[in-house]
Amino acid sequence: MSYEKLHEHFRRxxxxxxxxxxxxxxxxxxxxxxxxxxxxESMAGLARLSHELLTQQRVxxxxxxxxxxxxxxDWERANVREMQRLYRRATALEPNLVEAVARADKQxxxxxxxxxxxxxxxxxxxxxxxxxxxxxxxxxxxGEALQLQPFDALVDAFEPGVVCQDIDAVFAPxxxxxxxxxxxxxxxxxxxxxxxxEGPFDTAAQRQLGLKMMAAVGFDLSRGRLDVSHHPFCGGVxxxxxxxxxxxxxxxxxxxxxxxxxxxxxxxxxxxxxxxEHQPVGLARGMALHESQSLLLEMQxxxxxxxxxxxxxxxxxxxxxxCARQPAAFTLENLTALYSRVERSYIRVDADEVTYPAxxxxxxxxEKQLIAGTLPVKELPDAWDSDxxxxxxxxxxxxDKDGCLQDVHWPSGAFGYFPLYTMGAxxxxxxxxxxxRAVPDLEASIERGxxxxxxxxxxxxxxxxxxxxxxxxxxxxxxxxPLDPRYFLDHLRRRYLPN
Amino acid sequence: MSYEKLHEHFRRxxxxxxxxxxxxxxxxxxxxxxxxxxxxESMAGLARLSHELLTQQRVxxxxxxxxxxxxxxDWERANVREMQRLYRRATALEPNLVEAVARADKQxxxxxxxxxxxxxxxxxxxxxxxxxxxxxxxxxxxGEALQLQPFDALVDAFEPGVVCQDIDAVFAPxxxxxxxxxxxxxxxxxxxxxxxxEGPFDTAAQRQLGLKMMAAVGFDLSRGRLDVSHHPFCGGVxxxxxxxxxxxxxxxxxxxxxxxxxxxxxxxxxxxxxxxEHQPVGLARGMALHESQSLLLEMQxxxxxxxxxxxxxxxxxxxxxxCARQPAAFTLENLTALYSRVERSYIRVDADEVTYPAxxxxxxxxEKQLIAGTLPVKELPDAWDSDxxxxxxxxxxxxDKDGCLQDVHWPSGAFGYFPLYTMGAxxxxxxxxxxxRAVPDLEASIERGxxxxxxxxxxxxxxxxxxxxxxxxxxxxxxxxPLDPRYFLDHLRRRYLPN
Numbered sequence: 001m002s003y004e005k006l007h008e009h010f011r012r013x014x015x016x017x018x019x020x021x022x023x024x025x026x027x028x029x030x031x032x033x034x035x036x037x038x039x040x041e042s043m044a045g046l047a048r049l050s051h052e053l054l055t056q057q058r059v060x061x062x063x064x065x066x067x068x069x070x071x072x073x074d075w076e077r078a079n080v081r082e083m084q085r086l087y088r089r090a091t092a093l094e095p096n097l098v099e100a101v102a103r104a105d106k107q108x109x110x111x112x113x114x115x116x117x118x119x120x121x122x123x124x125x126x127x128x129x130x131x132x133x134x135x136x137x138x139x140x141x142x143g144e145a146l147q148l149q150p151f152d153a154l155v156d157a158f159e160p161g162v163v164c165q166d167i168d169a170v171f172a173p174x175x176x177x178x179x180x181x182x183x184x185x186x187x188x189x190x191x192x193x194x195x196x197x198e199g200p201f202d203t204a205a206q207r208q209l210g211l212k213m214m215a216a217v218g219f220d221l222s223r224g225r226l227d228v229s230h231h232p233f234c235g236g237v238x239x240x241x242x243x244x245x246x247x248x249x250x251x252x253x254x255x256x257x258x259x260x261x262x263x264x265x266x267x268x269x270x271x272x273x274x275x276x277e278h279q280p281v282g283l284a285r286g287m288a289l290h291e292s293q294s295l296l297l298e299m300q301x302x303x304x305x306x307x308x309x310x311x312x313x314x315x316x317x318x319x320x321x322x323c324a325r326q327p328a329a330f331t332l333e334n335l336t337a338l339y340s341r342v343e344r345s346y347i348r349v350d351a352d353e354v355t356y357p358a359x360x361x362x363x364x365x366x367e368k369q370l371i372a373g374t375l376p377v378k379e380l381p382d383a384w385d386s387d388x389x390x391x392x393x394x395x396x397x398x399x400d401k402d403g404c405l406q407d408v409h410w411p412s413g414a415f416g417y418f419p420l421y422t423m424g425a426x427x428x429x430x431x432x433x434x435x436x437r438a439v440p441d442l443e444a445s446i447e448r449g450x451x452x453x454x455x456x457x458x459x460x461x462x463x464x465x466x467x468x469x470x471x472x473x474x475x476x477x478x479x480x481x482p483l484d485p486r487y488f489l490d491h492l493r494r495r496y497l498p499n
Numbered sequence: 500m501s502y503e504k505l506h507e508h509f510r511r512x513x514x515x516x517x518x519x520x521x522x523x524x525x526x527x528x529x530x531x532x533x534x535x536x537x538x539x540e541s542m543a544g545l546a547r548l549s550h551e552l553l554t555q556q557r558v559x560x561x562x563x564x565x566x567x568x569x570x571x572x573d574w575e576r577a578n579v580r581e582m583q584r585l586y587r588r589a590t591a592l593e594p595n596l597v598e599a600v601a602r603a604d605k606q607x608x609x610x611x612x613x614x615x616x617x618x619x620x621x622x623x624x625x626x627x628x629x630x631x632x633x634x635x636x637x638x639x640x641x642g643e644a645l646q647l648q649p650f651d652a653l654v655d656a657f658e659p660g661v662v663c664q665d666i667d668a669v670f671a672p673x674x675x676x677x678x679x680x681x682x683x684x685x686x687x688x689x690x691x692x693x694x695x696x697e698g699p700f701d702t703a704a705q706r707q708l709g710l711k712m713m714a715a716v717g718f719d720l721s722r723g724r725l726d727v728s729h730h731p732f733c734g735g736v737x738x739x740x741x742x743x744x745x746x747x748x749x750x751x752x753x754x755x756x757x758x759x760x761x762x763x764x765x766x767x768x769x770x771x772x773x774x775x776e777h778q779p780v781g782l783a784r785g786m787a788l789h790e791s792q793s794l795l796l797e798m799q800x801x802x803x804x805x806x807x808x809x810x811x812x813x814x815x816x817x818x819x820x821x822c823a824r825q826p827a828a829f830t831l832e833n834l835t836a837l838y839s840r841v842e843r844s845y846i847r848v849d850a851d852e853v854t855y856p857a858x859x860x861x862x863x864x865x866e867k868q869l870i871a872g873t874l875p876v877k878e879l880p881d882a883w884d885s886d887x888x889x890x891x892x893x894x895x896x897x898x899d900k901d902g903c904l905q906d907v908h909w910p911s912g913a914f915g916y917f918p919l920y921t922m923g924a925x926x927x928x929x930x931x932x933x934x935x936r937a938v939p940d941l942e943a944s945i946e947r948g949x950x951x952x953x954x955x956x957x958x959x960x961x962x963x964x965x966x967x968x969x970x971x972x973x974x975x976x977x978x979x980x981p982l983d984p985r986y987f988l989d990h991l992r993r994r995y996l997p998n
Binding site: 031033045046 | 510511531532533541547548724736739
């Protein structure tokens with residue numbers, strides 16, 4: 001009985017979240033500028049209402065009673081566990097602290113947009129100090145309630161069950177091996193060279209190519225859309241997945257791969273168990289697993305030679321004029337070279353997969369110190385510059401705009417999120433290796449444009465499980481072993497340093 | 500104290516309605532087809548939650564206490580009256596009925612989109628039967644609670660305070676005089692003739708012209724948008740007004756006037772009192788008054804000679820190629836003739852203002868019988884055909900797509916809405932006559948593209964009042980007399996049968 005009440009209650013919460021997801025997408029894609037204040041208030045009102053529904057006393061009572069029920073199947077028990085998790089996190093914090101955090105995060109993000117434009121870290125610092133101080137309080141209170149270390153309690157919001165000990169164990173080999181590997185790749189690519197295709201590349205043609213490739217890799221456009229926003233993302237809900245991109249008329253390559261990256265997120269959402277729609281156990285697991293699905297499609301599949309062979313004719317057809325003027329830019333060799341360029345650079349979101357982990361190691365190290373209180377905010381620019389020199393051989397001294405002010409995460413209060421990007425890359429490599437073992441002709445299929453076997457494996461081993469297992473459990477069940485960074489390092493060597 | 504609690508409670512309800520309005524717009528403009536079921540469920544869930552919030556016992560207690568408060572101003576008292584109205588309507592219905600209606604309406608509307616395309620009334624009929632049956636239950640329950648006749652209780656949802664007796668009184672002169680007037684106009688126009696502009700008219704050029712004209716008549720595009728949907732409408736909220744249209748590449752005239760019609764609705768929304776945003780008294784009054792604002796702009800202003808003089812250069816510029824090939828189609832005389840053509844036709848939304856009331860008389864008569872249960876749904880196509888022959892001298896036998904399946908209203912559960920279109924036309928004519936008396940050089944201003952005096956009069960006399968008065972009171976305050984159909988009939992004679 002209690003379980004049924006919980007099921008109905010969380011179904012209604014899930015429906016509110018569906019509405020919120022569509023309106024959030026609308027805010028990024030459609031909303032006229034002057035509507036911002038009214039919309040922000042309405043979204044805050046909806047969030048408050050959801051929080052009130054989640055933290056009702058009767059939910060706690062039902063959860064206690066449901067824990068005693070012995071008539072539940074595996075999925076129902078997992079659903080109760082996820083409900084319990086959401087309830088414990090929501091009730092662990094004093095309402096005053098929740099309100100103070102929400103206000104500070106919002107003000108800090110707005111201030112960041114202004115000060116970043118002016119490269120003014122000193123002006124922005126007081127906002128970041130307040131945000132760090134409040135999220136330290138959150139981390140302590142959550143940690144106490146969940147019996148976790150403070151920083152682990154923050155990571156747990158984004159990827160349940162993952163703690164720093166797990167992250168540190170898989171990051172250590174990257175930190176040890178990537179510098180030399182990166183040197184070797186850059187040296188090798190310097191001797192090869194490539195031809196940059198010259199635009200302009202019509203936005204409508206880029207959009208058509210993106211839609212064609214999305215459909216080819218199995219994104220279901222009858223349950224989703226492709227639109228334009230300033231910051232590309234994958235939003236919406238499993239029945240209506242909203243992918244966005246942005247078009248650069250001088251370079252078609254970044255939007256195409258961006259669309260395929262978001263399509264990877266989108267296929268995960270579309271593959272979630274329909275039977276558990278609007279229930280906590282039916283949701284995507286966590287951000288590491290989500291990122292593994294976008295990176296599996298983008299990095300493991302679409303930047304590889306078999307996919308580029310499949311896509312090349314469509315690319316040439318989409319930009320037939322450019323291709324006729326500059327055929328050397330559209331050869332298979334050149335397209336493959338374009339999609340596997342490696343370069344040490346300042347900006348994380350533009351980084352290739354070889355140098356990307358260095359950006360993450362830097363942020364992960366610093367955010368742990370910020371939350372622990374061992375790195376004062378005012379020393380952040382120097383610490384960032386010092387780590388950039390060590391990890392990426394670049395200096396951001398005097399250039400905080402492209403240094404510690406570049407990401408929206410900390411300004412908006414997202415601490416503990418960054419390491420999950422690179423965990424996602426490692427999970428993607430390990431899953432892909434397992435698929436290649438299970439489906440020997442996989443890459444031949446991809447070259448023919450057939451993704452059915454890939455999808456079937458992912459559906460059976462990842463998508464259809466929703467939040468039934470932790471990502472750690474899921475990786476082990478799917479691949480037969482715990483997460484091992486060797487797969488990611490092996491992938492990089494195979495792709496970037498072939499014999 | 501009670502008033503302040505009501506104010507805060509209804510503010511939160513208003514925020515939920517803002518979210519619902521954006522998601523409803525999204526459903527018509529963006530939603531992929533397969534998302535329909537999930538979305539219908541979520542919208543029904545949101546409706547149920549709003550209904551629960553509205554009907555909480557404490558709201559009733561606060562309303563009783565607020566009615567005793569003697570420290571409220573006029574607006575606060577009007578706000579309490581509107582809250583009381585909403586509370587009484589909402590508490591009259593069982594929550595299960597509310598949710599069943601919301602779900603049936605959404606599913607029926609989605610089914611209608613499919614079956615209408617296939618001209619399949621028999622396929623669609625079961626959906627309409629369910630919707631009619633549920634809305635009959637609603638009408639009976641509401642009628643009892645509000646001490647109104649069942650059908651009046653439905654009309655009251657769209658235009659508070661208006662009952663069939665009022666409608667019948669102002670419709671009688673139209674029914675008596677329009678047939679002969681229509682004959683006379685058609686006979687007169689047959690001897691004049693016009694040149695149909697030949698397309699194709701590029702959709703992007705039509706959109707740009709629509710945006711230019713919207714902005715010219717004062718629609719604020721920083722607080723609104725123009726998009727495409729199957730059935731044009733004005734949605735969203737005052738801070739974010741979402742207008743839609745559809746483009747016909749063979750005929751630019753209908754989309755342009757459609758956009759201006761919706762812009763009239765949109766300007767009303769944008770002109771509502773900002774101080775009362777998200778409060779019941781701050782909402783647009785009712786659909787008759789809303790339609791009066793769209794028809795005032797479209798029919799009284801934009802189809803008149805002064806506006807056509809203003810718009811003609813922009814029209815010629817937008818379609819310069821067509822204009823060069825066919826200059827006779829773009830003369831002032833021809834454009835005016837195009838925008839005042841009168842013809843008995845099948846489709847209400849394409850009808851001119853002379854024959855439009857006949858479309859309304861038909862629907863109003865049939866919907867009263869559907870709700871009363873005296874017309875079975877399966878007999879609707881024959882009844883429609885019979886009334887079309889009588890009122891418009893046309894037959895829809897075998898052509899339900901252009902007959903009883905043409906409108907979204909009944910499929911989405913809007914019964915009692917149709918008569919308000921023609922009430923709106925009458926209000927528009929009476930308001931416009933009052934503006935012309937108050938602003939003697941109005942039409943000269945319009946010819947110069949200046950709409951400031953028009954807007955100022957409407958803002959002072961209509962928009963800024965929100966729901967402070969009933970539409971009946973508002974018309975009398977604004978024009979000095981009760982609604983009188985003579986203004987509308989005089990307008991038709993002056994425009995279509997000038998001496």
